[in-house]
Amino acid sequence: MSLTTRDLSPAIGSEVIADAASLLSGSLAAEIKAKLTERGVLLFRDVHFDDEELNAFAASVSPIDNQDEKGNFKVTMDAEINPMALILYGTRAWHMDRLDTALPPLGTLLSPRVLSLEGGETEFANTYAAYEALSDEDKALIEDLEVEHTTANQLRNVELPAGLEQIVDQLGMGTSRIHPLVWRHRSGRKSLVLGWTATRVVGMDPAEGDALIARLIAHAEQPQFTYRHHWRMGDVVMWDNTGTMHRVQPFEQGSKRYLHRVTLAGEEPLVAA
Numbered sequence: 312m313s314l315t316t317r318d319l320s321p322a323i324g325s326e327v328i329a330d331a332a333s334l335l336s337g338s339l340a341a342e343i344k345a346k347l348t349e350r351g352v353l354l355f356r357d358v359h360f361d362d363e364e365l366n367a368f369a370a371s372v373s374p375i376d377n378q379d380e381k382g383n384f385k386v387t388m389d390a391e392i393n394p395m396a397l398i399l400y401g402t403r404a405w406h407m408d409r410l411d412t413a414l415p416p417l418g419t420l421l422s423p424r425v426l427s428l429e430g431g432e433t434e435f436a437n438t439y440a441a442y443e444a445l446s447d448e449d450k451a452l453i454e455d456l457e458v459e460h461t462t463a464n465q466l467r468n469v470e471l472p473a474g475l476e477q478i479v480d481q482l483g484m485g486t487s488r489i490h491p492l493v494w495r496h497r498s499g500r501k502s503l504v505l506g507w508t509a510t511r512v513v514g515m516d517p518a519e520g521d522a523l524i525a526r527l528i529a530h531a532e533q534p535q536f537t538y539r540h541h542w543r544m545g546d547v548v549m550w551d552n553t554g555t556m557h558r559v560q561p562f563e564q565g566s567k568r569y570l571h572r573v574t575l576a577g578e579e580p581l582v583a584a
């Protein structure tokens with residue numbers, strides 16, 4: 312069987328036109344995985360998978376990450392469901408998931424269970440396309456650089472309710488990890504390893520390093536490299552965490568917005584260019 316797709320924007324995102332039964336059969340899995348790397352974000356509309364079906368579909372494409380509840384994580388600000396809800400404020404800043412690990416997830420799937428009344432769109436930026444569009448001068452400048460990433464740093468780049476900082480300290484989100492700024496993938500293609508988890512460029516004057524990170528993020532978040540997803544019930548969105556960064560748009564306080572998430576295990580260590 313061959314995959315029917317429709318591009319959502321020129322550089323990132325394709326809708327896969329397939330019914331739920333075909334997707335669950337696994338017959339399209341290999342093509343879906345290849346398309347994921349090629350397009351960064353895949354949208355499956357009107358499939359209405361329950362949690363078990365979403366897990367089965369994800370596992371047919373690539374092995375699930377067992378780090379949190381077999382790769383599942385309840386994405387919600389509702390503290391009754393997710394006690395770590397406040398940490399999700401940080402997801403309003405551009406990031407790649409789990410840069411605190413040596414082998415970040417290959418990808419993530421999200422499917423809404425409750426929609427926000429307003430906002431709550433998820434935005435994606437293609438970090439392959441952003442790298443490729445850099446000037447030769449910039450490519451040479453950043454080729455060998457390394458950047459330290461700390462998850463908690465995302466929270467310094469978003470508006471927070473009072474008191475959140477202490478809670479974050481109590482939860483001990485201080486883990487950091489150094490990664491190359493340019494990732495040379497097994498395919499030979501290069502992408503930027505970028506997001507507001509970046510706390511410093513190794514060996515660079517702090518102000519100069521901060522300015523470089525900010526400039527690269529401003530470059531990568533330009534409309535030609537991004538896709539903004541407006542959620543609808545029944546949607547499944549799958550993204551390549553190794554070749555994109557993402558963030559959520561703010562939504563109403565006290566929202567019951569809730570998405571079910573499944574994470575695909577990482578396959579490829581971050582290798583410098």
Ligand SMILES: [Fe+2]
Nearest residue numbers: 402407408557
């Ligand atoms: Fe995320």
